[in-house]
Amino acid sequence: MEIEWTDTDPESGEKRSVRAERFARKWSFKVRFRRRTNWAPAPTPSREMWETLLDALERRYPRREGVTDEDLKQVRAVVAGLEPDEGERPV
Template sequence: MSVEVQWTDTDPETGERRFVNVERFAGRWVFKVRFKRRENWAKVNRVSRDMWETLLDALERRYQRREGVAEADVAAVKAILVAHREPEES
């Protein structure tokens, strides 16, 4: 079973509004973004901690409402957040 979550946020590099799509399929989370509704989705190379936290928040809300999110999905994202470190800027 796949899980898909979408939201809008601000790109930290450009300050431009963007659409974010996250899908879990076959045990992997894939983040994609686009800046206009009619553009193609582009895969995100570096996923920020903020994006993981937004995903966790959305999953926890859906889990409470029993909307196709398993407890394992929430636990997996929590584990990723525990291990996640932002890349250091040189």
């Protein structure tokens, strides 16, 4: 399963494409800055990337687009275990 979206690079401020891919029950993230270039592994997936992935999975789940309960459970556990980003207050 692959999910793609666009965001801005926190270091350079450039627009980039992000792809989250699940293979063998593991999620991996890749980024690229221009179309028709090779995808590069994301250095370290940020909390924002995981939350965007979770949001996309939750929106696809009711439409039965290949998202399983296991996918949601796995990504929710990762998000819950991450430290809050700078500027966020812990709830």
